[in-house]
Amino acid sequence: MDHFNYQNGELYAEQVPVATIAGQHGTPCYIYSRATLERHWQAFDQALGDHPHLICYAVKANANLAVLNLFARLGSGFDIVSQGELERVLAAGGDPAKVVFSGVGKRADEMRRALEVGIHCFNVESESELRRLNQIAAELNLSAPVSLRVNPDVDARTHPYISTGLKENKFGIGIDEAQDVYTRAADLAHITIVGIDCHIGSQLTETEPFLDALRRVLLLVDQLEQDGIPIEHLDLGGGLGIRYHEETPPEPGDYAAALRELLADRPQTILLEPGRAIAGNAGILVTQIEYLKPTPDKNFAIVDAAMNDLMRPALYNAWQEIIPVNTEPHGDPRYYDVVGPVCETGDFLGKDRALSVAEGDLLAVRSSGAYGFSMSSNYNTRPRAAEIMVDGDQIHVVRERESLAGLYAGEATLP
Numbered sequence: 005m006d007h008f009n010y011q012n013g014e015l016y017a018e019q020v021p022v023a024t025i026a027g028q029h030g031t032p033c034y035i036y037s038r039a040t041l042e043r044h045w046q047a048f049d050q051a052l053g054d055h056p057h058l059i060c061y062a063v064k065a066n067a068n069l070a071v072l073n074l075f076a077r078l079g080s081g082f083d084i085v086s087q088g089e090l091e092r093v094l095a096a097g098g099d100p101a102k103v104v105f106s107g108v109g110k111r112a113d114e115m116r117r118a119l120e121v122g123i124h125c126f127n128v129e130s131e132s133e134l135r136r137l138n139q140i141a142a143e144l145n146l147s148a149p150v151s152l153r154v155n156p157d158v159d160a161r162t163h164p165y166i167s168t169g170l171k172e173n174k175f176g177i178g179i180d181e182a183q184d185v186y187t188r189a190a191d192l193a194h195i196t197i198v199g200i201d202c203h204i205g206s207q208l209t210e211t212e213p214f215l216d217a218l219r220r221v222l223l224l225v226d227q228l229e230q231d232g233i234p235i236e237h238l239d240l241g242g243g244l245g246i247r248y249h250e251e252t253p254p255e256p257g258d259y260a261a262a263l264r265e266l267l268a269d270r271p272q273t274i275l276l277e278p279g280r281a282i283a284g285n286a287g288i289l290v291t292q293i294e295y296l297k298p299t300p301d302k303n304f305a306i307v308d309a310a311m312n313d314l315m316r317p318a319l320y321n322a323w324q325e326i327i328p329v330n331t332e333p334h335g336d337p338r339y340y341d342v343v344g345p346v347c348e349t350g351d352f353l354g355k356d357r358a359l360s361v362a363e364g365d366l367l368a369v370r371s372s373g374a375y376g377f378s379m380s381s382n383y384n385t386r387p388r389a390a391e392i393m394v395d396g397d398q399i400h401v402v403r404e405r406e407s408l409a410g411l412y413a414g415e416a417t418l419p
């Protein structure tokens with residue numbers, strides 16, 4: 005469920021016609037719904053009910069300050085993977101004490117900053133990282149709160165590029181080695197073990213892989229308890245999928261109920277790191293058709309958004325629904341490849357889409373609120389699109405379209 009719906013054949017974002025926003029702010033642009041974002045965050049929060057928990061929204065999915073600020077106001081935690089994301093959380097009014105820091109390649113300066121602001125936990129992904137963190141915490145005369153991210157070797161049954169919990173993936177510490185690494189971590193003077201962490205992949209559409217991973221994690225928690233290493237929190241990562249096409253992922257409530265059944269009456273606080281399931285269906289990408297190009301083999305609808313704006317189709321061959329902003333038929337219905345102006349054959353937003361459209365029409369790519377703008381680039385020296393947040397009948401520009409001059413600011417020619 006989202007807040008992008010048709011009224012009398014016109015697509016609306018909450019109470020505002022999408023065409024009005026495109027007219028005022030140009031295309032391509034991202035449009036987010038405040039009500040959808042908040043409702044999805046609350047669905048996770050309520051799903052865990054009275055079990056002690058913290059929802060740590062995965063900043064990478066959509067890192068716009070206005071989005072982060074909405075969640076900060078709801079009391080959210082945040083999952084970050086870089087100092088850049090940490091600075092965004094702080095700038096948006098997020099509480100550093102509710103931040104978990106994931107990622108396989110944390111730099112020394114990133115660790116230092118995170119220690120200084122007092123984050124909740126480092127999700128440590130290797131023994132080298134653990135030793136570096138201990139060293140930096142020693143220099144600051146602090147103790148670093150740590151979870152080890154364990155790799156449970158579970159098949160998430162998702163796209164191979166976004167599967168993270170198989171032993172051949174770069175993520176985490178193999179679950180069979182984790183007990184020994186925890187024992188060595190417990191001996192480090194500037195490390196405080198607080199939890200255990202596991203994230204097996206993204207866009208999961210079944211509950212079973214999450215449960216498989218959790219069963220393995222709970223066995224380890226019991227072993228650690230016996231070794232005298234108590235675990236205060238279980239971070240079960242993110243990864244719950246959304247419906248892009250015909251997928252039928254579990255609702256947050258059903259997913260959380262299944263987790264809670266396995267957890268029974270364990271006392272640990274539960275952390276979740278959802279990204280896509282909160283932001284994905286809270287956003288659309290709006291684009292205008294520049295040209296229709298029929299050829300003997302294919303019909304192309306050439307639009308003003310491209311793979312630099314929305315990378316998922318090019319990167320994962322991902323399918324996202326493309327709908328007209330105005331449903332009144334324009335032109336003969338035909339099958340179109342919806343493509344952008346970038347000089348790559350992989351630059352498409354959708355293939356073989358039945359559309360009845362004319363040049364100048366607006367299209368919306370649904371489910372673009374997560375991994376849309378956040379993965380966009382300036383390839384082909386294209387400015388990144390504006391981001392707009394709709395709140396009821398209000399339109400807020402939460403990031404302006406980049407200026408062309410800004411695209412080469414900071415570059416220099418040789419003297």
Ligand SMILES: Cc1ncc(COP(=O)(O)O)c(C=O)c1O
Nearest residue numbers: 062106206242243277278279280
């Ligand atoms: C460590 C970690 N946490 C959370 C997420 C968020 O995942 P999703 O957007 O699938 O919920 C990711 C991305 O897959 C991740 O790598």
Ligand SMILES: N[C@@H](CCCC[NH3+])C(=O)O
Nearest residue numbers: 064166206207316374375
């Ligand atoms: N960027 C990916 C998901 C990556 C998840 C981050 N670990 C996507 O669009 O589906």
